[in-house]
Amino acid sequence: MKAKIAVLAxxxxxxxxxxxAVKVLKVVAEKFGHTFDFAYGDVGGxxxxxxxxxxxxxxxxxxxxxxxxxxxxxxxxxxxGLEYSLRPERALLGLREQLGLxxxxxxxxxxxxxxxxxxLKKEVIEGIDILVIRELTGGIYFGKPKGxxxxxxxxxxxxxxxxxxxxxxxxxxxxAFEAARRRRKKVTSVDKANVLExxxxxxxxxxxxxxxxPDVELNxxxxxxxxxxxxxxxxxxxxMLCNNIFGDxxxxxxxxxxxxxxxxxxxxxxxxxxxxxxxxxxxxxxxGKNIANPIATIASAAMxxxxxxxxxxxxxxxxxxxxxxxDLGYRTKDIHSAGSRLVGTTDxxxxxxRNLK
Ligand code: ATP
Ligand code: MG
Numbered sequence: 001m002k003a004k005i006a007v008l009a010x011x012x013x014x015x016x017x018x019x020x021a022v023k024v025l026k027v028v029a030e031k032f033g034h035t036f037d038f039a040y041g042d043v044g045g046x047x048x049x050x051x052x053x054x055x056x057x058x059x060x061x062x063x064x065x066x067x068x069x070x071x072x073x074x075x076x077x078x079x080x081g082l083e084y085s086l087r088p089e090r091a092l093l094g095l096r097e098q099l100g101l102x103x104x105x106x107x108x109x110x111x112x113x114x115x116x117x118x119x120l121k122k123e124v125i126e127g128i129d130i131l132v133i134r135e136l137t138g139g140i141y142f143g144k145p146k147g148x149x150x151x152x153x154x155x156x157x158x159x160x161x162x163x164x165x166x167x168x169x170x171x172x173x174x175x176a177f178e179a180a181r182r183r184r185k186k187v188t189s190v191d192k193a194n195v196l197e198x199x200x201x202x203x204x205x206x207x208x209x210x211x212x213x214p215d216v217e218l219n220x221x222x223x224x225x226x227x228x229x230x231x232x233x234x235x236x237x238x239x240m241l242c243n244n245i246f247g248d249x250x251x252x253x254x255x256x257x258x259x260x261x262x263x264x265x266x267x268x269x270x271x272x273x274x275x276x277x278x279x280x281x282x283x284x285x286x287x288g289k290n291i292a293n294p295i296a297t298i299a300s301a302a303m304x305x306x307x308x309x310x311x312x313x314x315x316x317x318x319x320x321x322x323x324x325x326x327d328l329g330y331r332t333k334d335i336h337s338a339g340s341r342l343v344g345t346t347d348x349x350x351x352x353x354r355n356l357k
Contacts, residue, residue: 014282025305043095073283132240139162230250
């Protein structure tokens with residue numbers, strides 16, 4: 001196939017890890033006979049330095065005209081003093097809004113060879129392979145009324161409102177069932193239907209959507225129990241379908257089960273162009289030293305192939321190359337332990353490229 005990929009490296013370690021992922025995508029193109037055109041754009045702090053805004057119009061146009069966006073990270077201490085509308089993080093919100101990204105997909109998968117290095121018990125974490133799907137544009141973060149208002153007695157009242165419409169629930173539920181179909185065919189919908197009306201509707205709509213996916217098993221879990229089960233018996237989960245706030249919390253919890261933040265990819269998808277990025281930030285503390293782990297970004301590139309282009313075989317080849325590289329003992333500093341082979345960002349990227357070829 002022929003496709004255009006917008007590449008937005010951004011700030012900090014983004015500038016070091018994104019080139020490694022691009023190298024990997026180029027090898028995939030060569031190996032499987034695809035043509036990927038890479039178009040580079042500015043985003044975040046470096047865009048502020050260059051043109052004064054975190055999300056330049058050119059970048060937005062580039063993203064919209066592409067078939068997928070690969071992003072590194074944005075932000076850093078240099079831009080922290082700026083007013084909110086000029087902060088690098090605004091670029092992410094802007095992209096999400098403008099691209100209509102309503103679903104955030106975060107896999108938490110344990111690489112077996114790293115199980116020993118984890119502080120968690122091996123029996124608990126072994127075999128973890130969860131996909132947390134978080135609704136991104138609705139729920140309590142956006143519902144109205146919201147605000148802080150004065151009370152006659154001199155106090156104040158802070159208000160947020162959890163709102164979901166049938167259509168918002170239906171489209172995110174569809175994403176979950178479709179994803180589950182390509183995995184272990186099990187969706188666990190997370191809610192608090194014993195207390196919240198929005199959750200009652202959530203559950204009802206999810207049940208209705210499942211009728212179109214009879215091959216996918218559906219069960220429901222209250223969010224408090226989900227938080228507990230994630231650390232007690234995480235292997236029971238395949239796809240976890242969550243609203244905005246529950247997904248925010250549970251995706252972080254699930255991620256930490258598997259250890260390093262430098263290993264975990266994410267995808268944000270909407271009606272058209274998807275955005276693929278590591279879950280970690282710009283890591284200013286290690287930026288510019290060639291020590292950041294590029295695997296989260298390389299795995300994000302694999303998600304890009306799978307979710308944006310439906311190139312599952314190619315995505316799988318990248319995942320296998322990552323596993324092989326780890327099996328051979330290559331480790332960046334964040335996942336390094338005694339007896340393994342400590343390498344830098346570029347060497348790790350090269351090793352994955354070699355194992356892909
Ligand atoms: P943000 O607010 O942008 O999410 P943050 O302050 O929450 O940023 P990160 O930038 O993700 O955090 O960094 C958190 C910690 O994880 C830091 O110590 C950082 O060095 C480490 N870290 C993040 N990404 C990587 C990576 N790719 N390789 C190694 N370590 C990383
Ligand atoms: Mg953070």
